[in-house]
Amino acid sequence: MPLSLNEFISTIDARRKGDSQEALPPIQAIAHAEASLPVSLPDTGMGLECLKQHILDDLVPGFNRPNQSSNYYGFITGGSTEASLFADYIVSGFDQNAQVHAPKETIGGAVEDAALRLLQQLLCIDEASFPGRIFTTGATASNILGLSLGREFAVAEAGRRRSPPSISSVAQLGVVPACLQAGVRKFQVLTTLPHSSLYKAASVVGLGKNAVVSLPLSAEEPWRFDLDALERRLSDSAGVAHIIAISAGEVNTGRFAASREEMIKIRALADKYGAWIHVDGAFGLQARVLLPSESHSSIVDGIHSIHLADSLTGDAHKLLNVPYDCGFFFCKNLALQQAVFQNGASVIPDTAEIPSPHNLGMENSRRLRALPVYASLLTYGRIWHRTLLERQIELARTIATFILGSEAYELLPRNTDLKDVYMIVLFRARSAGLNDTLVSKLNASRVMYVSGSRWDGAPAVRLAVSTWRVDVKRDSARVISELEEATSKQVLF
Ligand SMILES: *Cc1c(COP(=O)(O)O)cnc(C)c1O
Numbered sequence: 001m002p003l004s005l006n007e008f009i010s011t012i013d014a015r016r017k018g019d020s021q022e023a024l025p026p027i028q029a030i031a032h033a034e035a036s037l038p039v040s041l042p043d044t045g046m047g048l049e050c051l052k053q054h055i056l057d058d059l060v061p062g063f064n065r066p067n068q069s070s071n072y073y074g075f076i077t078g079g080s081t082e083a084s085l086f087a088d089y090i091v092s093g094f095d096q097n098a099q100v101h102a103p104k105e106t107i108g109g110a111v112e113d114a115a116l117r118l119l120q121q122l123l124c125i126d127e128a129s130f131p132g133r134i135f136t137t138g139a140t141a142s143n144i145l146g147l148s149l150g151r152e153f154a155v156a157e158a159g160r161r162r163s164p165p166s167i168s169s170v171a172q173l174g175v176v177p178a179c180l181q182a183g184v185r186k187f188q189v190l191t192t193l194p195h196s197s198l199y200k201a202a203s204v205v206g207l208g209k210n211a212v213v214s215l216p217l218s219a220e221e222p223w224r225f226d227l228d229a230l231e232r233r234l235s236d237s238a239g240v241a242h243i244i245a246i247s248a249g250e251v252n253t254g255r256f257a258a259s260r261e262e263m264i265k266i267r268a269l270a271d272k273y274g275a276w277i278h279v280d281g282a283f284g285l286q287a288r289v290l291l292p293s294e295s296h297s298s299i300v301d302g303i304h305s306i307h308l309a310d311s312l313t314g315d316a317h318k319l320l321n322v323p324y325d326c327g328f329f330f331c332k333n334l335a336l337q338q339a340v341f342q343n344g345a346s347v348i349p350d351t352a353e354i355p356s357p358h359n360l361g362m363e364n365s366r367r368l369r370a371l372p373v374y375a376s377l378l379t380y381g382r383i384w385h386r387t388l389l390e391r392q393i394e395l396a397r398t399i400a401t402f403i404l405g406s407e408a409y410e411l412l413p414r415n416t417d418l419k420d421v422y423m424i425v426l427f428r429a430r431s432a433g434l435n436d437t438l439v440s441k442l443n444a445s446r447v448m449y450v451s452g453s454r455w456d457g458a459p460a461v462r463l464a465v466s467t468w469r470v471d472v473k474r475d476s477a478r479v480i481s482e483l484e485e486a487t488s489k490q491v492l493f
Contacts, residue, residue, distance in 0.1 A: 141329075
């Protein structure tokens with residue numbers, strides 16, 4: 001008997017809503033789920049009814065709850081808005097292949113283009129300046145796109161600047177012949193405290209993880225670019241192809257690598273030395289929904305001029321709160337993007353008004369992951385997204401204020417002004433004994449969940465506010481009581 005979409009939605013929603021607000025499932029639920037996993041493929045299937053029961057009764061109770069609990073502060077997971085969930089069911093139900101823009105066959109391609117443009121409007125990214133736009137599987141994939149284009153551009157630029165000039169395309173010739181022709185000996189990806197995926201991207205696109213070089217301003221502000229060091233690197237190194245990768249924001253602290261004024265200088269340096277600028281704004285780009293204000297001035301300053309970059313990474317499954325997996329990538333140079341990602345032998349560029357996604361990114365067959373973004377943007381609008389981020393920042397700052405006033409905890413990085421706090425709170429316990437076990441202690445309650453990290457060579461707790469369910473009063477009270485409890489338990493030991 002065919003199942004209606006309504007039936008699917010109501011069954012799943014009943015499970016999602018009927019649960020507690022705890023961030024993690026009971027450990028027994030995970031054990032039960034694990035014991036229920038089959039070890040061998042059955043010759044005869046169990047049938048849909050049994051399968052449904054198995055998934056809903058055995059597996060689902062063993063899932064963690066970033067989308068149900070507002071106290072899930074690990075990684076930066078976001079949740080899924082009701083609108084985006086509805087759209088996600090539609091995406092699976094109608095199984096559109098969003099590979100080629102085929103306007104006479106399906107509206108899918110036009111929907112993706114509309115969603116990308118609405119997203120650019122939300123984030124105040126000029127549509128005409130960034131015509132290369134595509135949804136990806138996430139920020140890692142977008143960073144791979146960014147470094148691929150940086151590699152293509154920087155090698156070609158080195159070739160153009162030779163005498164006599166050469167036309168050296170990595171996409172066409174391969175890394176080694178193109179670099180030899182352009183006189184490039186090695187690559188450098190100049191950055192500050194990059195996300196781990198930047199190293200992966202450097203590995204995948206053949207630059208090498210060793211090519212990633214961090215140029216921090218100081219030990220106190222390791223997330224900020226040292227522009228003098230940047231210029232020295234760019235000017236000193238003959239035969240080096242450069243990509244400048246801006247962390248906006250940095251994944252531990254949420255802080256931004258370059259101010260509005262500094263981005264202008266970085267752009268000038270990139271133009272002078274033939275470098276490509278890529279911004280990793282996985283969760284930072286969302287800050288472009290904020291209006292300039294006294295309390296958000298430092299965040300707004302850090303994200304203000306990222307449109308001076310050549311390419312931008314963003315994640316919709318983080319602060320935009322759509323289901324996995326959904327990232328995005330914006331690029332100023334559509335022709336270069338098509339040259340690198342052109343699918344098949346043809347080098348004829350897409351001439352349709354809307355370029356086909358399979359010529360813009362890694363995948364050929366792909367999900368219409370644009371629809372959940374489209375749904376959220378239309379359902380809630382610009383102002384809702386702005387006030388959501390404002391509330392997330394307010395919760396982070398309320399928790400940070402508690403930590404600043406507490407004897408037991410220390411807010412990181414040291415000397416953080418509340419005005420610099422975005423939606424991440426980094427902190428540690430002052431007692432080394434408690435600090436070593438703090439993350440596991442907080443998570444052992446299963447009420448809230450935080451990520452463990454390191455800062456200044458010692459363990460630290462990273463609490464990232466990213467869900468649309470945020471409620472400043474309720475959630476701050478919960479977190480503060482858990483933090484107080486962790487220190488009171490300490491006395492017993
Ligand atoms: C999360 C994150 C990534 C990786 O994103 P995925 O969506 O997990 O691939 C990259 N950069 C930054 C700054 C991030 O926060």
